[in-house]
Amino acid sequence: MKKSLRILLCVLIACVVGMAYGLNYLRMEFADSANYTEHDTLDYDFYTPDLLKKMPRITDNYSFYYSNVSGPNPALIFQLRFIGATNADKINAFMKEKGFKQSEACSFAGDCWTGDDPLVTVSIEIEEQPRTVLVSMVDKRT
Amino acid sequence: MSRREDILDGSKAERSAYGLVYTEVLGWIDLGHAQGNDIRQLWEQMLCGEAQSGLTYDVTYKQSMAGLKRRLTVGKSITWRLKKGLSYHQKQSIALAMMMTLARRFEGLQNSFPFSWATDSGFSGEDLVSDLLGFYRVVACMSGIFSHLKPVSQADALRRWDHYGKIGSWKNETFKPLLFPDPIQFPNAKPHFGQLPIFMRSVTPYNRWTSEDVGIIDPDRGFIHFGKGISKL
Numbered sequence: 001m002k003k004s005l006r007i008l009l010c011v012l013i014a015c016v017v018g019m020a021y022g023l024n025y026l027r028m029e030f031a032d033s034a035n036y037t038e039h040d041t042l043d044y045d046f047y048t049p050d051l052l053k054k055m056p057r058i059t060d061n062y063s064f065y066y067s068n069v070s071g072p073n074p075a076l077i078f079q080l081r082f083i084g085a086t087n088a089d090k091i092n093a094f095m096k097e098k099g100f101k102q103s104e105a106c107s108f109a110g111d112c113w114t115g116d117d118p119l120v121t122v123s124i125e126i127e128e129q130p131r132t133v134l135v136s137m138v139d140k141r142t
Numbered sequence: 143m144s145r146r147e148d149i150l151d152g153s154k155a156e157r158s159a160y161g162l163v164y165t166e167v168l169g170w171i172d173l174g175h176a177q178g179n180d181i182r183q184l185w186e187q188m189l190c191g192e193a194q195s196g197l198t199y200d201v202t203y204k205q206s207m208a209g210l211k212r213r214l215t216v217g218k219s220i221t222w223r224l225k226k227g228l229s230y231h232q233k234q235s236i237a238l239a240m241m242m243t244l245a246r247r248f249e250g251l252q253n254s255f256p257f258s259w260a261t262d263s264g265f266s267g268e269d270l271v272s273d274l275l276g277f278y279r280v281v282a283c284m285s286g287i288f289s290h291l292k293p294v295s296q297a298d299a300l301r302r303w304d305h306y307g308k309i310g311s312w313k314n315e316t317f318k319p320l321l322f323p324d325p326i327q328f329p330n331a332k333p334h335f336g337q338l339p340i341f342m343r344s345v346t347p348y349n350r351w352t353s354e355d356v357g358i359i360d361p362d363r364g365f366i367h368f369g370k371g372i373s374k375l
Contacts, residue, residue, distance in 0.1 A: 023256060029209030030216075032261045032310075033145045065147050069160060070207030070263060071172075071248065072180035072241075072273055077160055107159035138160065 152293025166292035175272035221360035262310035
């Protein structure tokens with residue numbers, strides 16, 4: 001194979017790989033949502049904020065949900081749903097430990113928590129049917 | 143953006159800032175689009191502009207989508223120049239025209255490659271009517287606005303979603319509500335356009351372009367912001 005042809009082939013392969021990487025990056029960055037568990041390592045590492053990673057696991061049955069709200073009021077929403085529990089005492093204690101304070105301003109029903117940045121709020125909602133503790137973190141920083 | 147997991151019970155619509163509810167009057171409503179904060183910000187610009195010196199002032203309306211780590215923000219904006227001293231109703235009419243103009247362009251952006259590859263949100267059936275509801279939540283000064291829209295229970299909303307499929311696959315390029323009849327009561331029905339309630343028809347979008355009240359400074363700006371990202375939480 002001629003040297004020039006080899007170079008051309010290498011450039012073509014680099015372009016295809018670069019384009020695939022770029023498109024995949026865009027897909028992950030701008031994904032509308034993701035529904036995953038801690039065992040889905042790629043999604044768990046990419047989407048989950050540290051606050052939810054470190055949150056006490058009050059049941060063994062829990063899952064994560066990420067949502068990217070675009071449009072007139074953009075925000076990122078991160079949810080952690082514990083199935084089979086209605087006692088959020090450990091989570092409330094964790095929020096205090098992390099420096100969050102209870103507040104009125106909330107984007108969801110339930111108890112609201114705000115940290116140093118008022119654009120980031122966390123709500124903790126308890127549902128009886130089915131027994132669930134839902135932690136929702138809303139990040140409006142743009 | 144809407145997914146099945148976003149669906150809330152209609153009773154939570156009033157106090158939730160995000161999520162998806164089904165209403166018998168407006169169909170699916172994306173609560174994130176319907177907050178009205180964008181309209182409040184636009185209104186603040188108008189109030190600030192009126193307080194400034196000079197005969198005119200500029201106002202900008204934008205919609206955007208941000209990447210997960212905020213290293214990349216993509217959106218659209220328009221800037222109009224307003225003559226000072228316009229009436230309250232004229233300002234409402236201008237705000238509505240700006241929102242409607244830009245909302246269509248932004249949905250068009252989301253509907254184009256490469257964004258259409260990552261999201262089915264462009265002209266998703268609920269987007270534009272939810273934007274319009276956000277506008278009227280601010281200008282109509284009505285408390286308990288969802289009580290006029292007949293939101294349904296989460297179970298009824300899920301039944302519609304499961305029967306008709308995801309709302310992102312039903313495109314709506316208008317501000318009219320797209321209604322999905324209850325499949326139990328109407329098993330052979332198809333989605334159809336409904337009529338906006340009277341309170342959502344009270345403002346007419348500005349169109350007096352022959353007057354010199356409004357000038358267009360920036361008719362259609364697409365923007366991409368590259369940032370350093372934000373701190374992790």
